[in-house]
Amino acid sequence: MENKSLLKSAVLMGVITIFIVLCWEIYLRNLGVKNSYDDGPPLWSYTREKVYQSPNSTVVFIGSSRNKFDLDITTWKNETGFDAVQLAIEGSCPRPILKDLADDPNFKGKLIIDITEGLFFSIAPPNNEKPIENIKYYHDRTPAQKASFFLNKPLESFFVFLDKDNFSLNAKLDEMEIPSRSGVFMMPIFPWKFNRNAFDRQSAMTKDFVNDPKLCNQVKGVWHFFSEMNKHAPPMSEKGLDAIFSSVKVAVDKIKSRGGEVLFVRTPSSGPYYDGENMAFPREKYWNKLLQITNCPGIHFKDYPAIANFNCPEFSHLGPEDAKIFTQHFIEILKNEKGWEFSLSKSSN
Amino acid sequence: MIFNSYTFVAFFIIILLLHHLPISWKFKKINLLIASYIFYAAWNPPFILLLWLSTVIDFFVGRALFTQTNPHKKKFLLVISLIGNLGMLCFFKYGTFLLDNFVSVVNLLGLEYHPATPNIILPAGISFYTFTTLCYTIDMYHKRSEPVKSMLDFSLFVTFFPHLVAGPIVRPPQLVPQFETERIASKKQMFDGLLLLSLGLFMKVVLADGMLSATADAVFNSTDVLSGLDAWIGVFAFSGQIFLDFAGYSTCAIGVALCLGFVLPQNFNYPYAAIGFSDFWRRWHITLSSWLKDYLYIPLGGSRHGKLRTYYALMLTMLLGGLWHGANWTFVAWGGLHGLYLWIEKYLRDRKKDTDNESKKITRDTGWIGFFYALLTFMLVNITWVFFRSDTFSKAWQMLISMSGTETGGKALLTTLSIIKVLIIIPSIIITHWFMRNTKVLDVAHQLSWWKLGIAWSTIMLLLIWSQESGSSFIYFQF
Numbered sequence: 001m002e003n004k005s006l007l008k009s010a011v012l013m014g015v016i017t018i019f020i021v022l023c024w025e026i027y028l029r030n031l032g033v034k035n036s037y038d039d040g041p042p043l044w045s046y047t048r049e050k051v052y053q054s055p056n057s058t059v060v061f062i063g064s065s066r067n068k069f070d071l072d073i074t075t076w077k078n079e080t081g082f083d084a085v086q087l088a089i090e091g092s093c094p095r096p097i098l099k100d101l102a103d104d105p106n107f108k109g110k111l112i113i114d115i116t117e118g119l120f121f122s123i124a125p126p127n128n129e130k131p132i133e134n135i136k137y138y139h140d141r142t143p144a145q146k147a148s149f150f151l152n153k154p155l156e157s158f159f160v161f162l163d164k165d166n167f168s169l170n171a172k173l174d175e176m177e178i179p180s181r182s183g184v185f186m187m188p189i190f191p192w193k194f195n196r197n198a199f200d201r202q203s204a205m206t207k208d209f210v211n212d213p214k215l216c217n218q219v220k221g222v223w224h225f226f227s228e229m230n231k232h233a234p235p236m237s238e239k240g241l242d243a244i245f246s247s248v249k250v251a252v253d254k255i256k257s258r259g260g261e262v263l264f265v266r267t268p269s270s271g272p273y274y275d276g277e278n279m280a281f282p283r284e285k286y287w288n289k290l291l292q293i294t295n296c297p298g299i300h301f302k303d304y305p306a307i308a309n310f311n312c313p314e315f316s317h318l319g320p321e322d323a324k325i326f327t328q329h330f331i332e333i334l335k336n337e338k339g340w341e342f343s344l345s346k347s348s349n
Numbered sequence: 350m351i352f353n354s355y356t357f358v359a360f361f362i363i364i365l366l367l368h369h370l371p372i373s374w375k376f377k378k379i380n381l382l383i384a385s386y387i388f389y390a391a392w393n394p395p396f397i398l399l400l401w402l403s404t405v406i407d408f409f410v411g412r413a414l415f416t417q418t419n420p421h422k423k424k425f426l427l428v429i430s431l432i433g434n435l436g437m438l439c440f441f442k443y444g445t446f447l448l449d450n451f452v453s454v455v456n457l458l459g460l461e462y463h464p465a466t467p468n469i470i471l472p473a474g475i476s477f478y479t480f481t482t483l484c485y486t487i488d489m490y491h492k493r494s495e496p497v498k499s500m501l502d503f504s505l506f507v508t509f510f511p512h513l514v515a516g517p518i519v520r521p522p523q524l525v526p527q528f529e530t531e532r533i534a535s536k537k538q539m540f541d542g543l544l545l546l547s548l549g550l551f552m553k554v555v556l557a558d559g560m561l562s563a564t565a566d567a568v569f570n571s572t573d574v575l576s577g578l579d580a581w582i583g584v585f586a587f588s589g590q591i592f593l594d595f596a597g598y599s600t601c602a603i604g605v606a607l608c609l610g611f612v613l614p615q616n617f618n619y620p621y622a623a624i625g626f627s628d629f630w631r632r633w634h635i636t637l638s639s640w641l642k643d644y645l646y647i648p649l650g651g652s653r654h655g656k657l658r659t660y661y662a663l664m665l666t667m668l669l670g671g672l673w674h675g676a677n678w679t680f681v682a683w684g685g686l687h688g689l690y691l692w693i694e695k696y697l698r699d700r701k702k703d704t705d706n707e708s709k710k711i712t713r714d715t716g717w718i719g720f721f722y723a724l725l726t727f728m729l730v731n732i733t734w735v736f737f738r739s740d741t742f743s744k745a746w747q748m749l750i751s752m753s754g755t756e757t758g759g760k761a762l763l764t765t766l767s768i769i770k771v772l773i774i775i776p777s778i779i780i781t782h783w784f785m786r787n788t789k790v791l792d793v794a795h796q797l798s799w800w801k802l803g804i805a806w807s808t809i810m811l812l813l814i815w816s817q818e819s820g821s822s823f824i825y826f827q828f
Binding site for chain 1 (some may be wrong): 350351354356357358359389390391392393394535536537539541543545555559562713760761762763764766769770776794795799800802803804805808810811812814815816817818
């Protein structure tokens with residue numbers, strides 16, 4: 001026994017492991033699952049690196065999930081010839097990213113900031129956690145982490161089961177939704193069909209999601225959960241709001257002083273969700289004041305009939321087909337009304 | 350570079366291939382050395398200079414210490430080595446801490462002094478490789494072993510990538526002789542090593558990162574006063590996390606070295622089945638405990654100069670051992686609490702020594718009574734983890750208040766799922782440690798039938814793949 005090797009056990013382990021992993025992969029593919037890239041700090045950091053490309057070939061986008069769903073990057077590239085560097089992060093406040101770009105003397109490009117008022121004007125620390133984590137990861141990345149990211153990419157491109165948010169052990173345990181004690185925060189579960197992430201950080205709903213009212217209602221329920229939660233949050237003081245405006249102005253001015261351009265966009269939402277947003281964040285007090293204080297151009301979807309009346313499947317984000325239409329009109333507005341110039345020649349990336 | 354990353358998988362495959370090339374042993378050692386530098390530089394390239402500096406100074410000082418006959422010159426050389434090694438450690442690890450404390454004292458005296466906060470980055474593994482090189486020069490001073498003949502072997506001893514960043518802390522006689530003759534892993538060593546590597550990754554990735562870290566972080570990062578249940582579950586979660594994270598790293602390191610044909614010393618021996626605190630320190634971070642014993646406790650007098658001196662040496666060793674873990678007084682308190690436990694245990698043992706007989710000892714070590722003592726030890730160790738994990742004393746105090754159950758109306762924080770995870774994993778660890786306390790995992794693996802082991806191994810691998818945890822750093826890298 002002393003000299004016995006574990007070769008036979010290792011071979012059996014290899015056979016069982018490969019067999020079960022392949023069965024899991026085939027099962028998921030039969031369910032219609034397509035690849036979705038892990039949208040964690042490594043992918044965000046990889047994208048963040050691109051902000052230094054020429055402003056004559058690149059536009060940087062920051063914001064929340066609406067930006068990721070509503071801007072169709074393929075349409076954007078085809079119509080403008082520009083790269084879209086998508087740095088928006090779902091469920092988060094983009095102000096830390098704005099500050100990071102403003103404090104980076106090498107960033108001198110074009111920046112479009114998506115305004116989802118409930119997140120952009122939020123002072124709740126959880127809404128800053130993801131952006132801060134991503135920014136820290138970007139600045140502290142080690143060569144080993146960069147190498148791991150590139151080794152991971154072909155695996156994620158091939159195996160659909162590599163989707164931590166939806167098919168990992170913890171994701172499956174969370175799906176059981178075991179009831180907790182009263183007062184304990186439980187993160188609501190999104191159906192996997194709601195969001196698939198591309199390597200360029202474009203988010204898109206699946207066709208199944210758009211066509212399934214049950215799934216749409218599930219996500220509407222999630223928004224309802226968050227809006228109920230926000231009702232219990234302490235109201236923002238005038239002083240607090242002024243502090244936000246002035247911090248945004250400082251950041252925007254820094255970018256402009258280096259020759260950069262900044263534009264705000266209010267992407268579509270619909271139904272009772274939009275009504276609720278309007279009540280909680282009146283346009284005059286938030287959107288109009290933001291443009292006035294920062295002295296930046298802005299595009300509010302309600303001001304343009306071509307993009308004013310989309311029906312968001314779950315009230316808050318556009319479906320993939322509408323995202324293409326929105327992006328086309330958005331580019332037209334940028335060109336015709338805001339004076340942005342695009343060259344249709346592809347950037348040398 | 351960390352073991353739980355794709356980069357390491359690719360790196361390790363290349364190293365294994367190079368190690369099996371038909372080239373001379375010297376070239377294989379050069380390969381291993383270059384690989385070790387790449388392994389370290391992949392974390393933060395500039396800090397490789399510190400590693401070189403430490404290696405070169407200690408190689409030449411060590412040799413001179415061994416041959417020098419003039420006692421004054423010998424002491425001078427030792428001081429150079431101590432200043433070189435400990436000075437570097439003090440600057441990088443304790444620089445900010447020392448400055449903060451100095452400022453606090455000066456301000457207490459009524460003097461206004463507010464220097465700029467220095468931005469010092471802690472080089473990964475500096476505490477580990479400093480202790481590795483330090484024991485070499487001290488051994489040379491005492492002529493406990495022969496000096497390493499070649500710079501190549503000494504560099505490889507210091508830098509050998511499996512132990513470089515977080516141990517096990519190796520002594521020259523444990524590793525240097527293994528570099529003198531060609532070593533290629535036998536088939537048995539290769540598969541034993543791969544099994545240990547899989548097990549270590551499972552402990553780290555699936556259990557520590559996947560199941561426990563979020564719960565421990567939520568509890569220790571919370572600013573609210575928590576309910577007793579949440580506080581205890583958080584402490585249990587950290588207790589499991591720190592063991593699985595660090596023992597997982599050591600298991601990986603030993604497994605990786607074994608795949609290359611090298612044997613590293615054991616670093617953990619089922620510590621949560623320890624009966625008492627001296628037993629705990631024989632089972633937890635064994636290579637650090639033995640280092641502290643040989644190079645600190647015994648030089649401080651050990652047990653050779655009466656009871657009072659023994660108690661003094663014990664406490665000072667534990668306090669400095671605590672400080673080694675991090676530049677914060679909470680770590681000192683952690684070490685101090687362990688020192689206090691060891692004092693009490695020693696006092697009780699000394700009193701019982703005359704009345705205890707061998708048969709009683711055996712019953713205590715194996716039966717239900719032993720299990721009860723192990724459980725008691727585990728619970729008391731949990732109290733010490735509160736100080737280890739808390740950033741401040743006020744947080745530690747808040748946790749202890751919550752754990753005492755005297756606080757009414759504490760906040761319920763953890764989900765039922767988090768609680769279930771902890772309540773499954775922690776008792777499983779304790780029971781596994783209890784039944785395995787007198788054996789080794791490889792012995793058990795070899796005793797199992799091949800198909801049972803194959804199924805158990807594939808379960809580990811499948812959970813590892815299924816967990817999809819991204820490569821987070823090992824906790825002990827920060828020490």
